[in-house]
Amino acid sequence: MRFARRLTLVSVALAVAACSTPPRSVTPVVAGSVGAPTPDSLGALFLSRFATGSPAAFDSIDPDSLSRAVVHSAAQRKLTREARTMRVVRRDAQRAVLLLTGIVKAGNGGDETNLVRHFSGFYEAAMHQGSWRIVRQLPIDTLNYIHGQVLHVDLAPARDIHVEDTLSVIVGTEYGMAVRLNNDVRIARLRFDGDSVAWTLGGGVLWIAAPRRGHAQLALSYTLRDASGPSRAVAASSGDSLPAYGAFHNTDAWHPFFDYNSANDLGPATMTVHLPAEYYLTTTLPQRDTVIGGVRTVTGHSTYPTWLLSMIYDRDWRPVTSDVRGVTFETFTTPSFHFSHDSLARALRPIDSVLNARFGGPNPPYIAAVEDRAIGPRGFSVRMNEAVVSGSKAEQLVALGVRGPSFVFAHEVSHAWTMNATGPAANMLREGWATFAESVMLRAMYGDSVEREYWNRLRNGYMLGSEGRISILGSPDNGSVHYSKGAWIFHMFDELLGDSAYDRGIREYVQRQADGKTAGYRELIDAMSHAAKRDLTSFAMPWFSEKLVPDVRADVSGRRLILTQVQATPPFDLPLDVALTTASGTTVRRRVRLTKKADTVALAGVDSVVAVHVDPDHHLLLQRHWGQHVRLELPVAQAAGDTAVAIVGDFTLDSIPATREGDTWVVTIPLTTGRYVYAWQINGKPRSIIKGGNPGSDSDPATTGSIEVKPLEPLTDGLPKGGTFHQ
Ligand SMILES: [Zn+2]
Structure with missing residues (x-):
């Protein structure tokens, strides 16, 4: 089932910075109920409860729901928590700012840094009736900016990188500057405008005791081990002394940033990488490549504001470059990759043309398609800067029939338009947009009925996965709702405004991102309101803020x-x-x-x-009340002797048992108007969605099908229903 497929993509979707942080403007009304006599003792108590306390004990000292969630999730998964930095970075008689960091053990610094992204950082404490208490977590980017990075990297495949990074920064706080950075980084040298200053790195946060300053230069020199690529054991067994490939992804936190949704760390980036000449490398930016004396030098320059860079390298690639509609198109793939350079260039041409005609820029001068073997045997699934990235097993760019519809290649290409979305809905603004853009391409290339099937598919995924459980603003890290309901929000704007006004609104919103400005959900609604010439806030907001759709x-x-x-x-x-x-x-x-x-x-x-x-034409994402009782039959002879045949499909999380009538297994299901994919479950296969199955994709084609349901009768108990899935 499709939303399950999307869910599996979520961890990889991080690489387009699909994750985001909390709605920061919300000030909790209550401080922690447990306090301490001094800010120092409060910080120590906070970290000791983080490391060894029960979730309930931690909750009593921490009022912040997102940092609480880090502790709850680690405790549930039985992951080890350890305290790291405790420092009072500013205080007066009534208020203090504490730097508090910890780690959740995960075996590598990148994952560890991401796991505590909502925990490690600044906290505000206040004195109340003689006791210091935590009041709230402060956004790590408050009043501080990174306006650009210049990186020089020496890469020794399978060993480490040595990085010299010069950042242009603004420090606006009285308590220094903190950035997120991989836990495993070893800093050799740090200078702030040429001077040495105090600093500390721990819990995925580098804090620098930088004074307030309008424009300053932060220079870092550090190393980080290479945790990517196949294990040395695998490489050795194939007779190689070194692995053929590896990567430092933009989610590895291998260079400093604030967060995946910050508007304060966008800017130009330049990266120069030296590595052994037998390896090729993509910076995921427009780049030049020279080889002198056994050393390859690759220099990438951003043409669009960015904040996170990637380096992917492979000895077996055969890079090819061509011109596609005036854009330099470069492929980095091995000879065994399923798609040739020419077939990818052919696929890119109509996508670029249709999306540009409707939505204008971003008009990058360069697009790369990359086979990234470090992300395993999967297809096109990630966007990183100007690179559309696949694992080693790309089998299709578009899927129709019971496995679709979907257009993964168009999805990844379209990310360019909203990659720099910011704020608590940044994940939705990226993934909802790219998922919407798939529909634009499906309609352009395969017609209206395929587009309709696509919106049904997303609705089914939403109803089963998210309805009644999570909202977009309340769950910034949960990818599934951002893809399904997120795409529907873009679709509803399009239906309401019509293509011409909608496209104008998108262009205005995308231009903000090209300019490196704040581009959150409010800016999207503003742009749509300008295009519609009326305020659409009250129309749009509930789909962002509520866990339910209208009934x-x-x-x-x-x-x-x-x-x-x-x-x-x-x-x-x-x-x-x-x-x-x-x-x-x-x-x-x-x-x-x-x-x-x-x-x-x-x-x-x-x-x-x-x-x-x-809403007979389904312009809006609503509960549906018309449909049909659908009767499905399977001859007993086809059931391989099973005595408990059932049905699974994208209308139910669990399987629905069939009853035997003579020589036939029968199921009658009340389905609301739409289109559904189903598969007969015989001897337990395929699994239901709740057990991790994916009807349509992992089922036997002979016992799989799709159903078109018409609005023939009013239903009171029609499927799919939300609110039944509890994780
Ligand atoms: Zn995506």
């Missing part, structure tokens, strides 16, 4: 239509199409703006309404 019931009472929003949220602002079917069989359409919980519409001139369809 609109329609009742006819005489000549009045009563529309009610019954979902357990404040009312949405809904521009609804309503189709009224009369006794004589005609259909009358009405446009109703439902802004309240319930509203009444006079049906003057419409006689004897027998059926009401709300």
